[in-house]
Every structure is written in structure tokens, then in C-alpha cells.
Amino acid sequence: MLKPEEMRVGRRNFMKAAAVVPAAGAYALTAKFAEPVNVAWIGTGGQGRVLMENMDPSALRVQAVCDIRPDFRELGAHVAKVRSNPDVRVYSDYKKMLSDGGFEAVIIATPLATHAQITLDCFAAGKHVLCEKTMAYHAKECEDMIKAAEKNNLVLAVGHQRHANPLYRQSLAYIQPGPNGEEPLLGDVYHIRSLWHRNHSWRRGPGPEWRNEILKAKYGEDPLDAVAKVKGTTPEEITKLPDAEQFDVYFEFLASKEDQGDFMANMKAAGFDTPDMLGNWRLYEKMSHGLMSELGSHQIDVCNWFWGAEPIRVSGEGGIFKYKDGREVDDHVFAIFRYPNDKVMTFSSITTNDFDHYYDQIMGTKGTVYLTGESQAMLYKQGEDKATSVEVEAGKAGGPVMSASQSRGADMAGGGAAGEAMDGYNQFAAYQVELNMFAAAIRKGDPTLVGCDGRSGYKAAIAVLKSVDAIKNHTVEDCVINFTTV
DSSP states (O other), X not given: OOOHHHHHHHHHHHXXXXXXXXXXXXXXXXXXXXXOEEEEEEOOSHHHHHHHHTOOTTTEEEXXXXXXXXXXXXXXXXXXXXXXXXXXXXXXXXXXHHHHOOOSEEEEOSOGGGHHHHHHHHHHTTOEEEEESSOOSSHHHHHHHHHHHHHTTOOEEXXXXXXXXXXXXXXHHHTSOOTTSOOOTTOOEEEEEEEEEOSSOOOOOSGGGTSOHHHHHHHSSOHHHHHHHHHTSOHXXXXXXXXXXXXXXXXHHHHHHOOSSOHHHHXXXXXXXXXXXXXXXXXXXXXXXXXIIIIXXXXXXXXXXXXTSOOSEEEEEEEOOSOOSSOOSOSEEXXXXXXXXXEEEEEEEESSOOSSOEEEEEEESSEEEEEETTTEEEEEETTSOXXXXXXXXXXXXXXXXXXXXXXXXXXXHHHSGGGGGGTTOOTTHHHHHHHHHHHHHHHHTOGGGXXXXXXXXXXXXXXXXHHHHHHHHTOEEEOOOOGGGX
């Protein structure tokens, strides 16, 4: 319940501390590329296009895009042409795209259950891979992906983009000892509280695709107008249909316009039983593990990264509390992860209240860092009024020391300006850094330059899978990983 002034002070505190406790640098964060890496995109839905829209054209050149949905394929091709390459090739079949080649690496942004097979096929074709989180649907698939990457000497990155977010990288510095063993700025961190709360069903209809100038130019009319005309009703009535029925009629329209084979047959061949399963794959167990895999995986990964360990065990609760609409995954989940050295992370994701939105709160014995929306970071000294600025000075041994001052107006005005870029950080910029790190790893031949590598992605995936089991079975699940199998 922070007031605006308290938030402003917290942001200033965070930036002042950054001047004394800088985050560890990495070549890939500021990499310059003499020649961009030629890439292909498999999956050009919302997440795939966000990645493409935020890429650095000097780091990546898009040679091909692929999606089984004709509308996503067209929208992805448009982004690629505008951002990168007017001659981009367009596919509905990723295996045909791999066979044609002409690129070095692949970005995979497809439903979770498809990650492993597509990744393995890319490695078999000699391509580096950045695969969106969660890494894979099953633990064994994660292991197979890691083995294939290492066997073929190829880069494997997993799309946990907080590794590329400077607010998170800076926060990591605050919980690490100084260069001479000095106590971390936040002291000992025993608890991280993370959540991702929304107040809507998480269900999606055709939405923006109904009215889209790019699709209108492709098909000669707005899809919504065309569907209404065929059904002999009005666009308004079509949008009042249940989401699943909207996808039925919309995909019928797309099938009539498909110019790369039989859309419905391709959909079923890819494992999607119905149009709604393709349109709302996050709600079906066959394709996703729900809130834990699609949202919680990010924040579990942060805890693993910050504490340098994976959880020992997890307990949880959850269920389909409100939206009894045919979905197969929970609409509320709550999990408690026990880490080594008496550390605990709690995570919740609900769909009935958005008051807290989403944040990570890192609670140390000497202070707290509050990271919200991947775009704001605040720092507060333990025991101090939140409206009091915390000044960070270099101690005699070179380590950080926290001291408070009640009147910091002049210092705030002058001292905060140099770090204003972090005060209201655009969270989408982290995608560009993440992609640059991937490109740098390829160009330098050093897989460690990626933000999140396969083994780290595997650790987060195991915790996700075990938390899903704990919630479903009302049990405490062991999360310890036996890496001798990898």
C-alpha cells in the first residue's frame, strides 16, 4: 500500500544504490554486430510478435516465419517485413521451412506442449534455438533438449526475459556479497514473495484479429464483417457468442481463405482437437500447465537465479474456483517453495482480483526491493519510514553501507537524473536485450552468454511441474534434480 511519494522515494533509493553497487556487466548486453544472425520464427502469435517487434535489426535478420494459423502467419510476416526483411519467406509447416534452410537460428514461441519436438527438430537441422518458457511440457523433454544442444554444439536459450531486465540484474547485485566479502546491501534474504493477479477469465476470443487492417488487406474485408455476412447476422451478435463459438466461426473463415493447405487438417495434425484449443491453448491440459507454467515460471526462475539454487520441495493449493467454463486448468493457484539454507518463496496467481497486478518482493534483513510490472523498482531500508530516502555510501572496506536522511530534496533532484532510464523502465526492452544475448552467444560461439540457458530453464521447469502436481494432488512434492541424467 505505497503512497505516490513513497514510491518515488523508493525508486530514487534504488538508483542511488546502483551507483555504489553496480550490476555485473555482460558482453551481450551491449554487443555490436558486424553481421546480424539470420533467424526464422516459429510461432507468430502474440508472444512471437512481441519478440519480433522488439528485436534489434542489427542483431537479427528474419529470413522466414511460420505459424499454422493463417492470420498469425500474415501478421508475423508483416512485422518481419517492416522490421527486418521485405523478402521474408512464409510457411505453415515448420519442417518444410527447416528443410529449405537459409538461416542459422530459430525463435520458438508456440504452445508449451509443442516446444520440445520443434526444438529437437531444429537441433537436428543444425539450428541454434531460443525457446519460449516454460522450457517443455515434461521433464524428460527438457533433458532431451539439453542433450541435443550439447551434443550438436548448438546454443539453447530459454525465454525467461527477466535475466535481461536491468532492474532484475541490479537487484541481484543487492543480494550478493561485495568483492571483498562484504555483506550484501539487503543483508540475508530469507523470503521472496511473488504474485501475478488478474481480474478476468484469461480466456481469449479472436479479439483484435476481428478488425485488423493487415488482414483486411489480405482477405479483402474485415474477418468479422465476413463472418457476420456468412452467418446472416450482425458483427455485434457474432461478438456476443461464447469465445469457443467465436473461434469456430472465425476459423471456418480462415479455412476458406487458407492458401497453404488445409488449415483445419493442419490444426488437428499439430495436436489441437478444436478451434478453441488452438485459440485458448493455455486453458487445456493437453497443451499447457496453466497459470504455473505460463506465469509462475518467470518468477520461480527469478528465485532460482537470485538464490543460485532450485527449490527442495513445494506444497500448494488451487482449483477452478470461478470460471467453470470448460477449462481444464486452475483459475487460482497458490504455492510455497522451500529452498536450501532456510529460504522460502511464495507464489500466487488468481483471476478474480487485480489489485496487486504482478510483482516480486525481495525481503532481506537490511532492506527490501520491490519490483513491480517488470518496469518499476523500489528500495527501502529495514526499519525506516518508506517516505525517507536511503543514501548508500561506500564503506571503509569498499562495501555498501546504508544510512538515512530525512531531508534529501536537493540530492534527489541532482543525484537521480543520471539513472532515470531505470525509473519507469520499458519492460518490453528486455526482449531486445534477451535476443541480443542470444545473437551474441551464436556469434561468439559461447552458449553461456544467453540470459537463461537450458539447464537453468530446466530447473525452473521442474519446479513448475512439481508445483502443478502438488496443487492437483494436495501433496508436498520433492523438487530436487538429479543432473546425472542430463
